[in-house]
Amino acid sequence: MEERTPNEIRDEAVTEWNSSAPLKYDIGQKAAGDNLDAKHDLIGEAKKEAIDLWFYLCSAEREKESLLLKIKSLRDDQSGLLYKIKSLSREVERLKEVAKL
Numbered sequence: 001m002e003e004r005t006p007n008e009i010r011d012e013a014v015t016e017w018n019s020s021a022p023l024k025y026d027i028g029q030k031a032a033g034d035n036l037d038a039k040h041d042l043i044g045e046a047k048k049e050a051i052d053l054w055f056y057l058c059s060a061e062r063e064k065e066s067l068l069l070k071i072k073s074l075r076d077d078q079s080g081l082l083y084k085i086k087s088l089s090r091e092v093e094r095l096k097e098v099a100k101l
Contacts, residue, residue, distance in 0.1 A: 004012070029036070039045065 032039075036042075
């Protein structure tokens with residue numbers, strides 16, 4: 001992955017936020033049915049959101065670990081295939097020498 005500058009990190013994050021936050025907010029407002037400023041337990045609601053976030057992060061972490069294991073397995077497969085290619089190349093060279101006789 002390409003390294004980004006601090007400004008690029010900020011700009012990409014803000015762009016993503018601006019493209020998804022308004023719709024997410026509007027959907028939440030329709031589901032809640034009232035004005036956010038009229039809610040009385042915003043801290044309690046935020047705690048519930050934090051709990052949801054925790055579970056999202058746990059699942060994402062598990063997915064990441066699974067992908068890292070797949071990458072390791074693919075690298076191991078690649079190493080085995082490279083070894084096999086080298087062995088076959090040596091065998092081809094040996095057979096060429098035998099064919100010259």
